[in-house]
Amino acid sequence: MKIALASDHAGYDLKQEVMNYLQDKRIPIKDFGCFSKESVNYADFAEKAVKQVLNREYDRAVLICGTGIGMSMVANKFKGIRATLCCDEYMAEMSRQHNDSNCLTLGGRIIPADEAVHIVETWLRTKFEGGRHQKRLDKISQIEEMNFK
Numbered sequence: 001m002k003i004a005l006a007s008d009h010a011g012y013d014l015k016q017e018v019m020n021y022l023q024d025k026r027i028p029i030k031d032f033g034c035f036s037k038e039s040v041n042y043a044d045f046a047e048k049a050v051k052q053v054l055n056r057e058y059d060r061a062v063l064i065c066g067t068g069i070g071m072s073m074v075a076n077k078f079k080g081i082r083a084t085l086c087c088d089e090y091m092a093e094m095s096r097q098h099n100d101s102n103c104l105t106l107g108g109r110i111i112p113a114d115e116a117v118h119i120v121e122t123w124l125r126t127k128f129e130g131g132r133h134q135k136r137l138d139k140i141s142q143i144e145e146m147n148f149k
């Protein structure tokens, strides 16, 4: 599993912690920015990372801004991205089991680093359940198709 990471300035510190965790676990990652705490626009960095998932260079994306909200809003504009803002391990688990999340968003200003690492770990290891949940995701895909015509 290869992970594309991105943040804005408000997610920069937490992204370093998440990167350290993933590197310790020898999970292949690439940081698509930003690369300092200078103020930037989260949309630019969400776009860079989710495009890597859509072109299959990376399997999933982890995006971090101040709240995780802006990153999730941007990521979910991309057809095929199922971005989920997770504030605890239960949300991370459900986002995989029920929503087949392929993009995790986190809030650097609201989640402590140790909790964020647990969220990432749960999100990475939890499998999609399929079945009735796939039918629901199919409906989202139909909505995407309508809106992209």
Ligand code: RB5
Pocket (backbone or CB within 6 Å): 008, 010, 011, 042, 065, 066, 067, 068, 069, 070, 071
């Ligand atoms: C930046 O100040 C902040 O607005 C951004 O990181 C994010 O929280 C937006 O949703």
